Amino acid sequence: MAGRGQGGKKGTNESLSLSLSAQTHQQILDYLKVAEDSTHPEIRDTAVQLAKDASEHQRKQTARLQPATAAMLSLLTLALAGASIWYFFVHYSERVATIMSVMVFGLAIIGVCLLAMVSNQLSQANFVKLVEAVWSKSVGSLWGPRAKHPESPEREKLTSNDD
Amino acid sequence: MSSPKFERVKKNNPRLSDFLDRLVSYINSQIQSGESYIIPKLAAAALRLTDAEAVVLLEVLVKGEILQRIYNVYCRKNETLLTTVENIDDLDRLPRCDDCDECHSPRDLKVEIAYRVKNGNVRSGIV
Numbered sequence: 001m002a003g004r005g006q007g008g009k010k011g012t013n014e015s016l017s018l019s020l021s022a023q024t025h026q027q028i029l030d031y032l033k034v035a036e037d038s039t040h041p042e043i044r045d046t047a048v049q050l051a052k053d054a055s056e057h058q059r060k061q062t063a064r065l066q067p068a069t070a071a072m073l074s075l076l077t078l079a080l081a082g083a084s085i086w087y088f089f090v091h092y093s094e095r096v097a098t099i100m101s102v103m104v105f106g107l108a109i110i111g112v113c114l115l116a117m118v119s120n121q122l123s124q125a126n127f128v129k130l131v132e133a134v135w136s137k138s139v140g141s142l143w144g145p146r147a148k149h150p151e152s153p154e155r156e157k158l159t160s161n162d163d
Numbered sequence: 164m165s166s167p168k169f170e171r172v173k174k175n176n177p178r179l180s181d182f183l184d185r186l187v188s189y190i191n192s193q194i195q196s197g198e199s200y201i202i203p204k205l206a207a208a209a210l211r212l213t214d215a216e217a218v219v220l221l222e223v224l225v226k227g228e229i230l231q232r233i234y235n236v237y238c239r240k241n242e243t244l245l246t247t248v249e250n251i252d253d254l255d256r257l258p259r260c261d262d263c264d265e266c267h268s269p270r271d272l273k274v275e276i277a278y279r280v281k282n283g284n285v286r287s288g289i290v
């Protein structure tokens with residue numbers, strides 16, 4: 001029952017380079033993890049729940065931004081995006097407004113994802129996936145048809161006439 | 164007669180009721196014999212459980228605000244108790260070791276997790 005190196009746990013260089021509080025937290029998580037293999041099902045179930053709670057608590061503690069603050073900022077971002085979209089449709093032609101709205105909406109979604117990542121609610125891998133998805137949906141939908149334009153039916157007709 | 168807090172913990176964990184009764188009996192016996200800390204390894208041996216299982220039961224009592232987790236920090240060189248802290252974050256702000264006359268790095272220290280009755284009401288025990 002001691003530091004990570006003594007209690008029969010892996011005394012790797014990596015664990016020793018962690019701060020003492022992080023090592024101790026890991027030690028508690030290790031105990032809970034071991035208890036998940038307990039022969040007593042009631043203790044096993046409690047260990048699973050405690051480990052989940054401990055991880056959640058640690059995630060909140062290490063977040064660079066509090067989840068409540070992130071939620072408020074996300075709401076503000078989406079509200080600003082909504083107001084911008086309304087402004088675009090009032091002051092610009094429908095085509096221009098649509099393009100600008102898609103861009104603003106995409107940026108707002110990326111902003112919300114960024115806030116979620118900073119508040120430890122979203123992993124970096126999922127953030128990258130979401131950014132890629134938003135990029136392909138928004139920018140892809142704007143420039144995709146133009147890129148396909150040369151292959152339009154009129155073009156195909158012209159090329160077939162050439163033959 | 165059990166304390167209302169302990170009854171609440173048992174009500175929230177009905178399947179652990181027997182284990183918790185045994186653990187609380189052990190804690191009370193330790194307190195009556197003058198021990199102020201509950202060491203999971205010793206509790207596990209007394210209850211014939213593994214260390215990990217004892218930690219789970221002790222953590223249930225921590226969650227129920229009956230016990231409080233504390234951390235005894237020892238200097239590895241001299242095996243002396245450097246300090247006891249209540250908050251895990253305080254482990255990163257430890258005092259200078261008087262015996263070695265230096266500020267130790269984490270690898271020179273070892274932490275023992277222990278538990279004590281919350282609010283310092285040690286003499287009366289839990290139940």
